[in-house]
Amino acid sequence: MEESLSRDQAFIKRLTGIILDNLENEQFGIEELVHQMGMGRTTIHRKLKAFTRLSLSQFIREVRLQKAHEMLLKNMGTVSEISFKVGFGSPTYFDKCFHEYYGYSPGNARKIESGIEAPAIDKPDLLQISENKPPERRIRPDPLLRLKHGTTLIISFGILAGLLIIWFVYSVFLRNTDTPSGSGGDDNEISIVVLPFVNLSEDVDDQYFADGVTVDIRDHLSRISGLKVISSTTSEHFRESTLTTPEIAEILGVSYVLEGSSRIKGNMTRVSIKLVDAKLDRQLFSEAFDREIGDIFSVQSEIAQKVTDILEVALSASEIEQMDKIPTKNVEAHVFYMKGRYFWNLRDKESLFASVGYFEKSIEADPGYALAYAGLALTYYTLALDNSIPTAEGFQKAKEIAQKALEIDQSLAEAHTIIGGVYARGEWQWEKARKEYLLALKLNPKFSTSYYYYAELLDILGENEEARRQINIALELDPFSRSINFKNMICYYNQGKFHEALRAWDEYNELGLAFFNPYQTYFYIYMYLGEDSLAYQAFHNSLLANPQNQKYTDTVQKIYNRSGINGIFEWMYNRNLNELVNDQKTEISDTLQYFYLAKWLAALGKNKESLYWLEKALKVKCVYLPYIYNSRDFKVLRNEPGFRAILRQMNFPEYKSTTPAVDRPPIL
Secondary structure (H helix, E strand, O other), X not given: OOOOOOHHHHHHHHHHHHHHXXXXXXXXXXXXXXXXXXXXXXXXXXXHHHHHOOOHHHHHHHHHHHHHHHHHHOOOOOHHHHHHHOOOOXXXXXXXXXXXXXXXXXXXXXXXXXXXXXXXXXXXXXXOOOOXXXXXXXXXXXXXXXXXXXXXXXXXXXXXXXHHHHHHHHHHHHOOOOOOOOOOOOOOOEEEEEOOOXXXXXXXXXXXXXXXXXXXXXXXXXXXXXXXXXXXXXXXXXXXXXXXXXXXXXXXXXXXXXXXXXXXXXXXXXEEEXXXXXXXXXXXXXXXEEEEHHHHHHHHHHHHHHHHHHOOOOOOHHHHXXXXXXXOOOXXXXXXXXXXXXXXXXXXXXXXXXXXXXXXXXXXXXXXXXXXXXXXXXXXXXXXXXXOOOHHHHHHHHHHHHHHHHXXXXXXHHHHHHHHHHHHHXXXXXXXXXXXXXXXXXXXXXXXXXXXXXXHHHXXXXXXXXXXXXXXXXXXXXXXXXXHHHHHHHHHHHOOOHHHHHHHHHHHHHOOOOOOOOHHHHXXXXXXXXXXXXXXXXXXXXXXXXXXXXXXXXXXXXXXXXXXXXXXXXXXHHHHHHHHOOOOOOOOOOOHHHHHHHHHHHHXXXXXXXXXXXXXXXXXXXXXXXXXXXXXXHHHHOOOHHHHHHHHHOOOOOOOOOOOOOXXXXXX
């Protein structure tokens, strides 16, 4: 009789069954699994994490590995044969993954499993789901770590005694029992997410007001030291979500959720809010505020103070002062400001130019409105980065306007962050940029964008360990940010941690955050891992993902069969050069292409030709050029005098070593 399973166990069993049904298909991945499950990606991700603590990509990989382990024990083929049967396109890569997972190579599986019983380690048995139990832990460690039973007991008791002594010393002598709730470490920090407010006005165009109230309340709360507040980019991910409040809180790892709505009628507005204890799924309070639009600042401040009172968060005098601060007394200026911020968040070119217009109207209505200047500076900076306006012109405007904002209010972390960005990406003044970022973080330790920009600077300069620390903080504050997740992967990539980069990229895609073709990144990662067949497959998929490039798939297949990965780089270089410029003396309108042409030539080991395009990028101050100092893709050039001359002109320090760390020999 088939044992009954809980809903969670049935869910895991169904996931596993789908993977096993498609086991030999190495192209079967997250998208295919989600499609066959007939459920939303977020829902699957949440349920899987709750039951197994695995991401979707990890789950697929571990099912494949555990099935391979089972087949090896039953002697169902050679290691190479089984690697293909479980969906690994490369036996070498299979061997590496298997060894990392089990602690021994697949060739030793039968010999080890027939030996002495070993203690289990924390690996879930995904092929056996027991009644009312999570997946059983059973995978064995490397045999070199096995000990005799008596020795194991002695060591276990010794470790236990040591832990008890450490706990006693900590409890009696070291722990500060006077630390107020919410002001201590991470364990005591109160966490909250402010979900996007719903626009209940008859006019759908009043959404800007609902969004503006949401952001302002979130900003109030984020300046309080005893609160961890999830950033707007992440909370925006749950706009119109069908998930319940506890489910959203579980995904984000927060204890409380603030929901709300706004309605405008004439010059009056109603703002309604509801604070929920997500762990208990219990409403703590709800209230509606009927005020004139001109009183919106006092409403936002009052809401923030009510939240802190109910959560028993202690406020310092400076925090209370900041909360009561009114940035402008001009209602029209603030309305224009909220519209400018609304259009900036849409991030397409047309909306960004609309944003400029609204911020300028806000400044015209109130020339002393510092936040409007900061918003306008950010918009020009974004337009310059996106190559939507001349880069030098955009950066200069952004810097001047941000400085004007600071003349009015020196405490604006946003303005310091923009100035730091211009110093780094536009003027190559690295230490000035560092100073601005650190000041921004001091002024607002909860501003995820400052951590992201600072991490980017550190990554550019090759300060890899500190870059990793800063990007981790940014991810904690804003886990669903596209830019931060992408930079997380790039930091691993530039360090040569390609497996970590691959996992980060997989998780990034699982969250549905990719805003461009992800297969191009897979192409480079697999190339550096020496998995050329997987690199080619990723490149092939990148062509299929773009309707304009699908016509090239047959051509690229023939090139790869004939010349391998080097043929693909040659094809990319020649195709883009032919499309963009017929004569190398002719300037390319999209200056970012200088960077890419140089990158592809560096991969081919054509250093002289690569330097030609880098020099062109230097003349126009291409915004991607700073990446070359620490980029994995340009390490082959590090001993070239021309490359070092470019770095000197960009104010970079000399490399500590003259030997380039090349993971893959140049393709000749």
